[in-house]
Amino acid sequence: MVTVDEFNEVEGAAIRPALLECCDVPAWADALLGARPFPDLDSLLDTSDLLADTFTREDVDRALAAHPRIGERREGEDRGAAWSREEQSGVAADVETIASLASANRLYEKRFGRVFLICATGLTSQEILNAVLLRLGNDEDTEAKVVATELRKIARLRLQKVVSAGRATIAESATTGESA
Numbered sequence: 001m002v003t004v005d006e007f008n009e010v011e012g013a014a015i016r017p018a019l020l021e022c023c024d025v026p027a028w029a030d031a032l033l034g035a036r037p038f039p040d041l042d043s044l045l046d047t048s049d050l051l052a053d054t055f056t057r058e059d060v061d062r063a064l065a066a067h068p069r070i071g072e073r074r075e076g077e078d079r080g081a082a083w084s085r086e087e088q089s090g091v092a093a094d095v096e097t098i099a100s101l102a103s104a105n106r107l108y109e110k111r112f113g114r115v116f117l118i119c120a121t122g123l124t125s126q127e128i129l130n131a132v133l134l135r136l137g138n139d140e141d142t143e144a145k146v147v148a149t150e151l152r153k154i155a156r157l158r159l160q161k162v163v164s165a166g167r168a169t170i171a172e173s174a175t176t177g178e179s180a
Contacts, residue, residue, distance in 0.1 A: 004044060007163045008037035018162045023155035024066040025059045028052060041163060048159050052152035057144065063151055064115050069105045070128055097125045104132040111136055112143055119153035 007015060012033040019029035031051050038044040055063075108116040116132050123131075135143060 001162060001164050004038055004041050004163055007044065015162075019159070022158035022162060023052070023151065024063045025052075025055060027059065028055070028155070041160075044163060045156055045159060048156055049152055052148070052155055055148050055151065060144070060148055060151060061114065064117055064147070067115060067117055067154075069115055070101055070118065070120060070132070097129075100129055101125065101132075104129055104136075107136060108132055112140070114147070117147050117150050117154075119150050119157065121157055 002010065002015070012030075016029050016033065019032060020026065023029070028048075028051050032044075032048055035047050035051075038047065105116055116135070118128055118131055120128055135146060138146065
């Protein structure tokens, strides 16, 4: 984790990989880096949101490729995989729930041709299942807007894990196993 001041000062190439783990949209990461310096965390997060509002269909498709289906765990030791597992921690691991989510995922993918995405942080399995079933009724344009909004929310939450308003330093991040 880095502070806002450190984010402002660090070489873009050093922090860009972490931004792409927040949201795998290179134009978003590059624009966020280009908008520096930020006076505070709120300004950084607000800019992130504004930039995410400009995602193209291709941007969304690329970013979705980095997300597992709801109910599936992304494997690996990297930060993005750990975040994904943490974000889905509210998804129950019982056989019935996993089967229901798998079925709903298949219906969604057949209907929209992409993986179902929701900012799962803080949601229960039932809330996620209800959301997927509700969103199956959306038309393509409405659903594309919902997906972009969910992607923006995930990017914002993850960006808050990379940049803090606090006093952590790049050196401290290295000793805790986090990378900048």
